[in-house]
Amino acid sequence: MNVNTDPKTRLLWYRIFPSPLGHILIAQSDRGIAAIEFLEPDKSLRASRLSRKPELELARGRDGQDIEGAYQDLLDYLHGRRRGFDWPLDLRWVRSEFHRSVLEATAAIPYGSVVSYAGLARLIGRPSAARPVAQALRWNPLPIVIPCHRVVGSSGALTGYAGNKVALKQRLLSLEGVPTVRAGKTGPLTIQTQAMYVRHPGERAYCLPTCPSVLPCGRATLLRIASRERAEEAGLAPCRICRPDLNPLPRAPCQAVFS
Ligand SMILES: [Zn+2]
Incomplete structure (x- = not known):
């Protein structure tokens, strides 16, 4: 940037x-x-x-x-x-150094990937600041360009976007191939974590979500990736333990969204 x-x-x-x-x-x-x-x-x-x-x-x-x-x-x-x-x-109008660091970390999330607010907070060295991170992204002056739509709740829920434009967030994620689903008829829209590959912060390999290297305590910090194609575009290699190249996930349906 x-x-x-x-x-x-x-x-x-x-x-x-x-x-x-x-x-x-x-x-x-x-x-x-x-x-x-x-x-x-x-x-x-x-x-x-x-x-x-x-x-x-x-x-x-x-x-x-x-x-x-x-x-x-x-x-x-x-x-x-x-x-x-x-x-x-x-970005001279960005309010604080904290806000700027949130925007810079968000700008580095690859196309077709998502991370949680809690994960982003850890990435910038403020592990307890998930809520302030979400708040800072509400004031993102450059949505789409700084892709705050790629940041979701720890449960995978597509919480607030540009106020309450969650449907817009879903459309932007679908464009990148990120599968989303609504929990029940009235539940929140969430990303389909089981249909996405994962990567630990700083690793150069991507994994199946069921890889033994993915510990429950580390889930909040995972980058979740829509497809092998997106993982490889981001310069990641398949994990040698879970071999996502030999056992690819079934492709989740993803509608074409902008006409
Ligand atoms: Zn693995």
Whole structure:
């Protein structure tokens, strides 16, 4: 992530675009892309968090600015033609070092993988901070680009996303091949942990969820991976104990989601 954090300029240019996720606002400074926001149901700047920040000066973006390229890249992502972003990002408005470290750890979660809030808290060296981590991600200024949709509850539940947009979180995960299911008719949406491969923090191998190396006490910190393809894209090799290459998991059905 190419990130700028110097707190000087306060002018942001913004544009509001239609997308398969409803209207989205994209804002940039002279340093990089600074905010992405879902504006449904109200499609105007008034509905934006940015309009409630008196320290920012907001101006409508001009044609030819980076915002337009960012919008095209986002559409490509939502149609499965792109898996990440290489824009310069401007994170000067992030509230604290803690918040910044949460965002950086989230940015490193590979496409098609998820981790729990508790796991992310341990990864940043704050093992008791699962709740503050979740809170920090509610204020992620760059959803999708910093993929907070890849962070779920310890039970696998798809808790809060951009307020209460859990269905949106499911759509973003399904796009990456992450299988989800609703527990009963009214239960929470959760990821299907038994249909996903796992990796211990820092390991270069991926495992079946039933591998003897996966101890119950370490479950919270596991990276859960949608498929062998995604594991290999992330540079992981099959575990030599459980051999996920010889005993692959059955593929969970995953609907195509954006048209
Ligand atoms: Zn294994």
